[in-house]
Amino acid sequence: MQMLKDRIVKDGQVIGTEIVKVDCFLNHQIDVDLVSEIGKEFARFADLPINKILTIESSGIALACATAMHMGNLPVVFAKKAAPNTMTDGYYYTEVTSFTKKAVYTVIVSKKYLSEQDNILIIDDFLAYGEAAFGLIDLTKQAGAAVCGFGAAVEKAFQGGGDKLRKEGYRVESLSVIASIEDDHITFRE
C-alpha cells in the first residue's frame, strides 16, 4: 500500500535497526483518513466467510474498526491486556511476550465474544516476531473459532513473525513489509 509506505518513510521514527515508531499517525496520534484507507485495503479478505474481527488494545482498535466498516459493519472484538494473575473467570487468556517493551503480559477475551461459530479475521498494527498474533490465534483456538486470516499494517519481515504464520498455513496480508532498517533508512520488500 503505497500511501502507507510513503507515510512511514515521511513520518516514521526509526530507532536503531529494529524499531520504527508510527506514533504520529497510527499509535498515539491517529490519522483517521489513512486508517480508513487501511480498512479499505483489508477488505480484500471479503472473499472469506469472516463474521468477526479480532484485535488487541490499543493500537489495533482503530484499524480493526475501519476494516469492519469496509466489510459490512462486522463486529470487532479487542483483546485486553491484563496484569499477570488477573482474575480470568469467564475469559480466555494467554500470555504474550513483547520484545519491544521487554515484558510478558496476559491477554484476555471474554468467552461471550468468541465461539466455535466464529470465523475470525485478526487485524493488528504491527507484525514483528508474531508474539501478539500467535497469542490472538491461541485465544481463537481456545474458543473453537476458525482463524481465516491475519492483516497487519506494518510487517517487519526481518523479525520473522509473518513468515512463521505463513509457514503454518495462515493467510497473512501486510500492507507494508519492511525488509530492513539500516542507517535510518527503511527498505521495503517489494
Next chain:
Amino acid sequence: MQMLKDRIVKDGQVIGTEIVKVDCFLNHQIDVDLVSEIGKEFARFADLPINKILTIESSGIALACATAMHMGNLPVVFAKKAAPNTMTDGYYYTEVTSFTKKAVYTVIVSKKYLSEQDNILIIDDFLAYGEAAFGLIDLTKQAGAAVCGFGAAVEKAFQGGGDKLRKEGYRVESLSVIASIEDDHITFRE
C-alpha cells in the same frame, strides 16, 4: 440519542446501583455501526473551531475516530495509561483515579501531539465522577491548548462528573444520561 439508549437498555449489563457494562457493543466487542452513528452525533460540536480530538485508551478510541471522521478527518490523539513512575520525559502526565477499578493510574500524552495552537474536543465512552475527564483537561491545559468541549456516550448523572464540568463552564454533550440505576432498571434523564 435514542438508538444508544435503546441499546443500553437491551444489552447493557447492570451491576448493583452504580455500574452498567456496555462490553458487548462498546467496550470489548464493538458495534461499528452504532459507533459511527455516535460519531455523527458528536459532530454537533462542528460549530466550534476544533482541530483535534483527544481521548483515552482503550474504550474511547473507536468513538473518537468515528467522531473525527464525521468532522472532516480531524486528527485523534489518545492518552495512554502508564504504570505510576513510568519515565515521562517528553510527555505531559497526570494521575487519574478509577473508582470502578479502585486504582490510580498515570495518563500520558506526548508533548508532540498537544500544543497551544490546539482547540481540543475530548471524547470518551463514560462520564461518571469525571476523573478521566479532568485528567484529560489537565493534560490539555499543561500544553496550553484550549478545551472546546467534552462528549460522552454515557453519562452517569448520579456520579456528578458531568455537572461538575458544566459548573466549571465546559460544554458537555452526553448522548445518553443515566439518572439512576435501581433494581436492574435504568432511568434516563430526559
